[in-house]
Amino acid sequence: MKIDLKVWRQKNQNTKGHLESYVLEEVDAEMSFLEMLDMLNLKLAKQGERPVEFDHDCREGICGQCGVMINGIAHGPIKNTTTCQLHMRYFKDGDTIYVEPFKAKAFPVIRDLKVDRSALDDIIAAGGYISVNTGQAPEANSILISHEEAESAFDSAACIGCGACVATCKNASAALFASSKISQLAKLPQGKKESSKRAVDMVNRMEDLGFGHCTNTEACQVECPQDISVLNIAQMNYEYNKAKLKK
Amino acid sequence: MAKKIYANIPEGDLKDKWSNYKAHAKLVSPNNRKKLDIIVVGTGLAGASAAASLAEMGYKIKSFCFQDSPRRAHSVAAQGGVNAMKNYQNDGDSVYRMFYDTLKGGDFRSREANTYRLAECSASLIDQAVAQGVPFGREYSGYLRNRSFGGVQVSRTFYSRGQTGQQLLLGSYQALMRQKEQGNVQLFARHEMLDLVLIDGKAKGIIARNLDTGKIERHGAHAVILATGGFGKIYYLSTLAMGCNASALWRAHKKGALMANPSWTQVHPTSLPQSGPYQSKLTLMSESLRNDGRIWVPQLKNEQRSAVEIPEEERDYYLERKYPSFGNLAPRDIASRAAKEQIDKEKGVGALKNAVYLDFSHAIKEYGQELIAERYGNLFNMYQKITGIDAYKEPMKISPSAHFSMGGLWVDYDLMTTIPGLFAIGEANFSDHGANRLGANSLLQACVDGYYITPYTIQNYLADQIQVEKTDTNHPAFATAEKQVQEQLNRFINQKGTRTAEEFHRELGKILYDKCGLSRSEEGLKSAISQIHNLREEYKKNLLVPGDAEDINSELEKAGRVSDYMELSELMCIDALNRNESCGAHFREEYQTEDGEAQRDDEEFAYSAAWEWNGEASSPILNKEPLEFEYVQPTQRSYK
Amino acid sequence: MWFIKNAITRKNLMALTGLFLCFFLIIHLLGNLQLLMPPNEARLQYNLYSDFLSNNILVKLISYVLYASILVHTIDSIYLSIKAKKASGSSYVVDKRNRASKWYSRQMMLLGTLIFAFLVIHFKDFWFIYKFGTLPMDSAGNKDLYGLVVASFQDLWYVILYAISILVLGFHLLHGFFSAFRTIGLYNPKYNRIVKLIGVIFAVSMTIGYFVIPFYIYLNV
Structure with a gap:
């Protein structure tokens, strides 16, 4: 099928970007979206042009490295699906597809569709862990965690760190990302001990990095590839408020 | 002239070796550790856990990864689980049994002492992961759950739904980020190691390229750890991530580190088949599907009817037929090879006739769709997302795909390569899996190497480096x-040829799949070698890399990786050609039993082939590390 | 400075002031329902009630909290909006993000601004005149606020202005009520379902309640 592509091209952080039009004639419905971009890049390379830089790695929806805005939606039209898992059969012959990078002040563009999401790592570094050194751990079964608690913690832990929540949020808030870690660890007995400090440190770091605040529009959960619940954000608020009230 | 290589296996009884080692290894005192720098390349489970553990001890770590975040390393994609000897199920597990299962699963081609240590350290890993907050599956009572996995008769696999690798990786990633926050780790994401630097024969640093700016950087240290994973991506189509590569290993190899058993690649039986020429990767479907799915092909060649139209009596459940006792749960190498056999007989299914059916209709009939959905719902969804097909209604189509490199840099018991100060851990080393890895053992090995082995063994080396000044990068x-x-x-940039690195890579991958993949023959390997020669020559002249080197340039990244593959692929073929026997994943057509099973030759080939770079790719030098079996008697592996 | 800088704290203040304003809305509506009584009774009753409100010391104190709440709620919203604007960076050429959320959830600032504008008019026309203007006395000797209300709602355009404003308020509440609970940290899924339901009931009943009064007066008095 024929696809009319409008792809964001931007040389670097300091230059202005623009949409560039490309037409691909022989797109196969079985292709993944990224394979379609591969096809475009091959074509560009052969023409002596710079291929489009885009982030991707595992191409099976778990590493979280891919992620672009496709027709104005993070990871494209199919819910709970990363860009790499989106396939061209969801588009029609003759469709126009707009491809833009995730945009947020905390995600500066590196080139084209590639953005710098290291701010998410910085949020984790602020406290997204249980402070245990290798070798300190007690026998695993000495910490009992009920099936429900473990499953609930897993639901929070499933975040792949792609940043679609930030790109989707009108305020570019990383609340869903940060809260999924805060609440995963707060739900587990071994993580409860430092849950107050963790919440305060991560929330403050998130602000320092220039992310916006959450206004509970719940759009992040809708576009999250892993369907992480917005109630994590409420739990983050709870942990934060509890910590502040105690102090 | 071949070097003598020593595995440095400690004295004592098998079960005492690691304790003896730890009791006698040299140590570095806490106040000296901060004076020592260690470079860790790779932030997967092995790299992140080693970097974090060493940083916790007080060493200064520089951690590198080519991804944009350490959390994206491909350990993240492991689905099924991680094995550990806890014997929580009271089903007769023991360190010895786990050791034996692993050794047997690897077709008796791994080092006894290393494999035993893997089993021995496995229990602590679960403790560590739980303490980090990894949400393993639990019983309602709160105790940890286990499931069973291929090739063993006990339940020793721990899991976090279908995302065990992700959860374990996040545990070690978080530990790493904690150390970064404390200032013990400097993180270099989007950096690719392009060379190893030796001073006086010791590993003293690396040359890395900042992939976002194109800047070449020098980094010095007292020791270098490579934890860069496997190189199954050399086959182009594989279950690996697009960025997985052999460059760090290969460049270390060219600086003197030996490569062991490079041709041993595990081909996973249950990945999704290629659907077209543009395909970039093959998605893995968890092996657990084989618990309830039945694998079959049509009895007729070139069958045109759809799966549901083919009556029961015209289906060939070939695994059940050939291996009645293990059936659909035969080990990976066997299941993959059997699928290839059927596809080669023109019984493959799907548009490209390159797949076999994995059928759930019997299971759905027996247990109901609800239960099947509960067990595999996420996999069925994933299948539908990718293929557009509802696997509740018609069988899945699956095919074998390159997955795990059992081979890698040769290391001794300390996990140190033949270059002093250069360590290789996780999938990057030639490891503990012999010629075939058991399911759920790869996460285990990566973690054990990183958390429990390297932190001890590297000190044995570093203890002599305390007096050595910081490495001068000038x-x-x-x-x-x-x-x-x-x-x-x-x-690369100036060649301005006509074919991109990716096009070369596809062609190379095809050669390897056909001739150095699931089955190999002398004739095929020889022709592969000559094809690779030609392709490599063309690569030197006709490569097209748009853009420039002083900037972000993903085409240039690929060019370097493929350049290394062009050489490594030949070594793989040479290795496969050298080994005139079949073992595990290495199946030489000339060496099979009457009923088509792998035939080992313990007289001639009970050794690890450690290859030495000799200036160019075609004439490596073979070094042999004999495998001595003191505690187990190698037997013919049978799953019938 | 944590209370100035930190967005969660500011959001907490917005949530708490918002919830207080919700509480006020109920009280205000209950008081105003007296307007629906037969005209003569209503006049005496309503004016007496107004007199009580403006002279009771406790009510006075609460009214200061009310003014403060409105101010804090407004100032915080402006502060947070500016902050959010900075965080969100440049805009998308094609933007379909709105498929994932309700329009009123995204437009709380706009709705709030309209409500604020309405409040200015509302205060000017009633509160200001009652407090500082001159009003005739009713037969019981209380200021005849009732008369002022009735007179105001004889104009159709004024009734319509009120109706629109009430609708705007309704949508603001539809998001604001449950959102406030989330912000202060209610994360239990079950209670969240309940709160969301209560929020809808609250928003709808406030809208209907406040809707009825101007129309009733316009049509019946």
């Missing part, structure tokens, strides 16, 4: 290495 060795790297990059 040393001529750095300048030379940097110049070579720069020259190679410029060469």
Whole structure:
């Protein structure tokens, strides 16, 4: 099928970007979206042009490295699906597809569709862990965690760190990302001990990095590839408020 | 002339070796540790856990990964689980049994002492992961759950739904980020190691390229750890991530580290088949599907009817037929080879006739769709997402795909390569899996290497380096290495040929799949070698890399990786050709039993083939590390 | 400075002031329902009630909290909006993000601004005149606020202005009520379902309640 592509091209952080039009004639419905971009890049390379830089790695929806805005939606039209898992059969012959990078002040563009999401790592570094050194751990079964608690913690832990929540949020808030870690660890007995400090440190770091605040529009959960619940954000608020009230 | 290589296996009884080692290994006192720098390349489970553990001890770590975040390393994609000897199920598990299962699963081609240590350290890993907050599956009572996995008769696999690798990786990633926050780790994401720097024969640093800016950087240290994973991506189509590569290993190899058993690649039986020429990767479907799915092909060649139209009596459940006792749960190498056999007989299914059916209709009939959905719902969804097909209604189509490199850098018991100060851990080393890895053992090995082995063994080396000054990156060795790297990059850019690195890679991958994949023959391997020669020559002349070197340039990244594959692929073929026997994943058509099973030759080939770089790719030197079996008697592996 | 800088704290203040304003809305509506009584009774009753409100010391104190709440709620919203604007960076050429959320959830600032504008008019026309203007006395000797209300709602355009404003308020509440609970940290899924339901009931009943009064007066008095 024929696809009319409008792809964001931007040389670097300091230059202005623009949409560039490309037409691909022989797109196969079985292709993944990224394979379609591969096809475009091959074509560009052969023409002596710079291929489009885009982030991707595992191409099976778990590493979280891919992620672009496709027709104005993070990871494209199919819910709970990363860009790499989106396939061209969801588009029609003759469709126009707009491809833009995730945009947020905390995600500066590196080139084209590639953005710098290291701010998410910085949020984790602020406290997204249980402070245990290798070798300190007690026998695993000495910490009992009920099936429900473990499953609930897993639901929070499933975040792949792609940043679609930030790109989707009108305020570019990383609340869903940060809260999924805060609440995963707060739900587990071994993580409860430092849950107050963790919440305060991560929330403050998130602000320092220039992310916006959450206004509970719940759009992040809708576009999250892993369907992480917005109630994590409420739990983050709870942990934060509890910590502040105690102090 | 081959070097003598020593595995440095400690004295004592098998079960005492690791304790003896730990009791006698040299240590570095806490106040000295901060004076020592360690470079860790790779942030997967092995790299992140080693970097975090060493940083916790007080060493200064520089951690590198080519991804944009350490959390994206491909350990993240492991689905099924991680094995550990806890014997929580009271089903007769023991360290010895786990050791034996692993050794047997690897077709008796791994080192006894290393494999035993893997089993021995496995229990602590679960403790560590739980303490980090990894949400393993639990019983309602709160105790940890286990499931069983291929090739063993006990339940020793721990899991976090279908995302065990992700959860374990996040545990070690978080530990790493904690150390970064404390200032013990410097993180270099989007950096690719392009060369190893040796000073006086010791590993003293690396040359890395900042992938976002194109800048070449020098990094010095007292020791270098490579944790860069496997190189199954050399087959182009594989279950690996697009960025997985052999470059760090290969460049270390060219600086003197030996490569062991490079041709041993595990081909996973249950991945999704290729659907077209543009395909970039093959998605893995968890092996657990084989618990309830039945694998079959049509009895007729070139069957045109759809799966549901083929009556029961015209289906060939070939695994059940050939291996009645293990049936659909036969080990990976066997299941993959059996699928290839059927596809080669023109019984493959799907548009490209390259797949076999994995059928759930019997299971759905027996247990109901609800239960099947509960067990595999996420996999069925994933299947539908990718293929558009509802697997509740018609069988899945699956095919074998390159997955795990059992081979890698040769290491001794300390996990140190033949270059002093250069360690290789996780999938990057030639490891503990012999000629075939058991399911759920790869996460285990990566973690055990990183959390429990390297932190001890590297001290044994570093204890002698306390007096050594910080590495000076102005040393001529750095300048030379940097110049070579720069020259190679410029060469790629300036060729201005007509084919991109990816096109070359596809072609190379096809050669390897056909001739150095699931089954190998002398004739095929020889022709592969000559094809690779030609392709490599063309690669030197006709490569097209748009853009320039002083900027972000993903095409240039690929060019370097494929360049290394062009050489490594030949070594793989040479290795496969050298080994005139079949073992595990290495199946030489000339060496099979009457009923088509792998036939080992313990007289001639009970050794690890450690290859030495000799200036160019076609004439490596073979070093043999004999495998001595003191505690187990190698037997013919049978799953019938 | 944590209370100035930190967005969660500011959001907490918005949530708490918002919830207080919700509480006020109920009280205000209950008081105003007296307007629906037969005209003569209503006049005496309503004016007496107004007199009580403006002279009771406790009510006075609460009214200061009310003014403060409105101010804090407004100032915080402006502060947070500016902050959010900075965080969100440049805009998308094609933007379909709105498929994932309700329009009123995204437009709380706009709705709030309209409500604020309405409040200015509302205060000017009633509160200001009652407090500082001159009003005739009713037969019981209380200021005849009732008369002022009735007179105001004889104009159709004024009734319509009120109706629109009430609708705007309704949508603001539809998001604001449950959102406030989330912000202060209610994360239990079950209670969240309940709160969301209560929020809808609250928003709808406030809208209907406040809707009825101007129309009733316009049509019946």
